[in-house]
Amino acid sequence: MSRPEQAGTDRESSVPLLADLEARARRAPARGPEDGVIVCDNLVRVYRTEEVEVQALQGLDLTVAEGECVALVGASGSGKSTLLSILSGLDLPTAGRARVAGHDLLAMRRRERLGYRRATVGFVWQQTGRNLLPYLTAQENVALPMKYARVPRRKRQERAAELLGTLGLAYCRDRRPSEMSGGEQQRVAVAVATANAPRVLLADEPTGELDTASGEDVFAALRRANEELGATVLVVTHDPQVSEQVRRTVRIRDGRTSTETLRGGEREFAEEFTVLDRAGRLQLPREYVERYGLQGRVRLTGESDHVGVWAADRPTTRTSDRPAAPTPDRPATPDPVEE
């Protein structure tokens, strides 16, 4: 398997040590969004059964930069789990483009896919029982993915203990899942998912089955994986506690990214964005469509610094005295000079 770009590695194994990962986490913010570690372009997934065809993803665009922690929200059936299955290498898109850490998810062969799932992405499922093997202790569960990655035994034990310590779980080391709370099990699941130092950590409703306090602990573990271990995190959630704590929340509607919320560093403001795809299409938030009575054909007005969208039966009024921006049938005129 090709492993494009990797943090410094331990010579005996291909798994970076914690110190290397921390260095990777420190380097991550220097990268620009154009270096997206996750890039989905016009992604389509159609499920076909004998009777029906379901378009779960309908041309989804998404770029996540290395080091980001992004929440993915959307109504039930909007395509969130489908997207995560594709990004985790479990499912194949019908069309479009999807690249994760340099791997082309549509072109991967079986061997590369296996390596990809083992080392490039980590996954945390909603159901606690799906993340851990019931007959292994926390330490053994965390060591297992490293065994598959042929990490020598001593290194596996060392790193498993280190990871459990980093996530505040040293006391659970020798406990089996049945001897841990749901929240502890999910935090161990984060340790399992990060065992082979994946560049990307995907989580599908990881706090869905937990009470508020345990959910907060699990989110804190994801945050540590992001900030201290340098994994780029994409988390599907219905939990406002999670979506309101990340800088960027992406909303999916009808199989496409529709709007985004970006929060300031100190979370003192939040701005709403909608996503313009490469073909120039954008999906207006439902509240706007309803509030302004937009349907069918809408009228566009090009202002000097923005575009207005009007219901076809309403008169347009310009919000700016400055000359309108050029439109296909009106050539550009220079802006007046402010004195």
Ligand SMILES: Nc1ncnc2c1ncn2[C@@H]1O[C@H](COP(=O)(O)OP(=O)(O)OP(=O)(O)O)[C@@H](O)[C@H]1O
């Ligand atoms: N294996 C499948 N076969 C047929 N249709 C499917 C399959 N998996 C998902 N779908 C359909 O694809 C659409 C998107 O489903 P998906 O599970 O991705 O949504 P979701 O946003 O994750 O929903 P939820 O929040 O309820 O988990 C839905 O209409 C769903 O019924």
